[in-house]
Amino acid sequence: MHNVADADLRLDLRRACERLTERQRAVVVLVVEGYTQTEIGKQLAITQATVFHHLVAIRAHVEDFPR
Numbered sequence: 001m002h003n004v005a006d007a008d009l010r011l012d013l014r015r016a017c018e019r020l021t022e023r024q025r026a027v028v029v030l031v032v033e034g035y036t037q038t039e040i041g042k043q044l045a046i047t048q049a050t051v052f053h054h055l056v057a058i059r060a061h062v063e064d065f066p067r
Contacts, residue, residue, distance in 0.1 A: 017062070
């Protein structure tokens with residue numbers, strides 16, 4: 001059973017994800033699946049620097065995002 005705080009957190013995350021680009025959402029999915037920045041770069045055919053910049057942008061929208 002989920003409590004109200006869990007529901008609020010999920011709603012906040014959904015709202016934050018709506019502000020992300022499609023590529024940033026792809027990065028989020030891979031981070032959640034446990035991929036490293038190097039692996040994310042290989043999966044998405046982008047450089048590690050680009051992955052880093054996406055993570056910075058994601059963190060600006062999602063306060064408690066990991067890494």
